[in-house]
Amino acid sequence: MAEKRLIKSPDISRPDRIPPGQVVTGSWPVLHHGDVQDTDTSRWTFTISGLVAEETAIGFDEFMALPRVEVLSDVHCVTGWSMLDNLWEGVSTSLLKELVRIDPAARHVLVHASGGFTTNIPVEEFFREDVLFAIKHNGELLDLEHGYPARLVVPGLYFWKSAKWVCGVEFLEEDVRGFWESRGYHNHGDPWKEERFGP
Numbered sequence: 273m274a275e276k277r278l279i280k281s282p283d284i285s286r287p288d289r290i291p292p293g294q295v296v297t298g299s300w301p302v303l304h305h306g307d308v309q310d311t312d313t314s315r316w317t318f319t320i321s322g323l324v325a326e327e328t329a330i331g332f333d334e335f336m337a338l339p340r341v342e343v344l345s346d347v348h349c350v351t352g353w354s355m356l357d358n359l360w361e362g363v364s365t366s367l368l369k370e371l372v373r374i375d376p377a378a379r380h381v382l383v384h385a386s387g388g389f390t391t392n393i394p395v396e397e398f399f400r401e402d403v404l405f406a407i408k409h410n411g412e413l414l415d416l417e418h419g420y421p422a423r424l425v426v427p428g429l430y431f432w433k434s435a436k437w438v439c440g441v442e443f444l445e446e447d448v449r450g451f452w453e454s455r456g457y458h459n460h461g462d463p464w465k466e467e468r469f470g471p
């Protein structure tokens with residue numbers, strides 16, 4: 273199998289790795305709204321919709337067979353914990369550009385997860401090199417609690433943007449706030465600017 277490309281998230285090379293108001297944790301907390309999604313992979317699909325030439329749904333086997341990258345990144349949760357040096361393996365968001373033709377009018381991405389969770393990301397941040405649909409963390413498949421079979425990982429933004437149990441993305445011209453973003457969390461969520469709550 274071809275060597276996977278290792279991408280280092282830009283924050284990895286900051287002299288101070290810990291954003292203001294954050295504390296490093298040794299063990300990985302489990303945080304989400306609602307139930308853990310126990311995905312039936314024989315029925316799971318990943319759907320690319322919205323401003324695309326043709327809405328496309330990819331089954332589990334096909335998704336798992338897509339070329340993968342590895343990303344080394346830090347995690348910063350808005351509740352105050354950070355976890356450094358995570359090695360993620362999965363499908364780069366930029367691979368979607370090879371699967372569908374995205375309308376240049378698309379400015380925003382609404383990420384959908386099983387169970388109804390959503391989160392919104394500007395399209396240029398969604399396609400940053402270190403953003404991926406992670407399948408493995410530190411060499412192991414994700415636990416159910418952490419988003420099996422796949423979760424988005426957006427290293428540059430607070431961890432609530434990293435949707436667990438991801439099942440699709442929707443390309444949009446206008447921004448649509450996601451689950452936490454419409455419940456008082458900041459629309460953008462940059463940990464270095466402490467964009468925790470509103471607007």
Ligand SMILES: Nc1nc2c(c(=O)[nH]1)N[C@H]1C(S)=C(S)[C@@H](COP(=O)(O)O)O[C@H]1N2
Nearest residue numbers: 301302303304305385389418432434435436
């Ligand atoms: N599907 C889904 N993904 C989600 C959430 C959620 O409620 N549902 N919560 C987010 C929040 S607020 C955080 S902090 C992280 C926590 O991920 P972890 O449980 O793997 O630490 O998942 C994010 N992704």
Ligand SMILES: [Mo]
Nearest residue numbers: 303349350432
């Ligand atoms: Mo969170």
